[in-house]
Amino acid sequence: MALFMLQNTYYVTSIEVIPTEARWHHGMNRSKPMVEAAEAPVVRRLTAAQLSQLAGLEDSNPSDVFREIDRLPTAIYASQERYDLEQERLFRGRPVPIGVSALLPTPRSHIAIDDYGTSVLLTRDEEGVVHAFFNVCTHRAIKLCQAHQTQKGGLVVCPYHAWSFDMKGRLKALPRPEIFPGLDKSQMGLVELECVEAGGLIWVNLDHRRKADFSVVTEQVGPDLDAFGLREQKVCHHLRVEVKANWKLIIDSFSENYHVTRLHSKSLGNMFVDRKTSCEKVGEHLRVMSGRAEYRQGADIATYEDFRKTAVAHYTIVPGALIITSPSYISVMLLSPQAVDRTVVNYYMMVDQLPETAKAIAHYDKSLALMTQLTTKEDFWVAELGTLGAKSGVVPYMTCGGMEREMVEFHRSVEAILKA
Ligand code: FES
Ligand SMILES: [Fe+2]
Secondary structure (H helix, E strand, O other): OEEEOOOOOOOOOEEEEEOOHHHHHHOOOOOOOOOOOOOOOOOOEOOHHHHHHHHOOOOOOOOOOOOOOEEEEHHHHOOHHHHHHHHHHOOOOOEEEEEEHHHOOOOOEEEEEOOOOOOEEEEEOOOOOEEEEEOEOOOOOOEOOOOOOOEEOOEEEOOOOOOEEEOOOOEEEOOOHHHOOOOOHHHOOOOEEOEEEEOOEEEEEOOOOOOOOOHHHHHHHHHHHHOOOHHHOEEEEEEEEEEOOOHHHHHHHHOOOOOHHHHOOOOOHHHOOOOOOEEEEEOOEEEEEEEOOOOOOOOOOOEHHHHHHHEEEEEEEOOOEEEEEOOOOEEEEEEEEEEOOEEEEEEEEEEOOOOOOHHHHHHHHHHHHHHHHHHHHHHHHHHHHHHHHHHHOOOOEEEEOHHHHHHHHHHHHHHHHHHO
């Protein structure tokens, strides 16, 4: 695991490169098995809702943008009271995506997720069903699993006294059981959290005292993301980035296209032009579509393969996830706020096939370099600058124009939940 600090010129605290299966092919660990031979590509049809939104996507016309102004109070990014309310109402008692399905690639696998205030143990049982538990041993309450990379074998063994739990959280065995007379093993299972796997993401209710409503996730968001095949994709690259920014400013920096040809003028600016995007709600979440520079209105697009060549789909998941398509991969960013001015972002580059040839490896390494530049030195950087500015209290309102409309829609969704 490589850990390196960025230069002082950037505020991003650190980037941790988490080894993935793809890196086995880079010679990092030759003892691991090679992936199986590539399967025939699956044709992925866009959903009716996606096709209808795409039909309304207009051709490039820089002057034809929404003309309207919205104002957002800057205090929403700097107030501790507001942060506490968001934690209570957005990140607890509701489905929060805390991992991608590919973290649990096979039955009988598990992993620890530590970025959400409490350590969560994610498992996939023998039948392939995903579960989430508080990652706490029921013997003497120590943190059970320490692994941030996928573990296989179907058992989690506590490092302290070796109590072992299966993927359904049941206590399977303990050493010297005779010293616990009358202990009912069936009552010593791990404490479970509500969990659903949908659309290639693992959604967890981080509050075991309240029931969450997963219906939008299972009925709407899941099928939408399934059209892109996120469920079958694999993690090519994984970065864990600590950003000194309020979590909403990170969402903002990816949720408007006003900045794209400006902030990103030296990176991906030339792949895009100013244009009107199309934004639709999927429950409280947002599906935004836009065309790349080469997109032409009326192009014959029916499948995701056609779509991703010239168009981009961008999902803002409330509360804290961003999913953005690119021609050869999908970026998934899962945000976990740590404090009003600090957020951890787990970035996953999702691909159909792990790279096996030198050319493919070079392609995805180049893509990773681009994404690292974009996120840490551009989008995350401005989120940090925005956090500093918001703390100053000098500018009471963010003034948002017509090309920042999706960002305003995200805030409307958040406000509606906070006020409900
Ligand atoms: S604390 Fe886990 S086995 Fe003792
Ligand atoms: Fe950006």
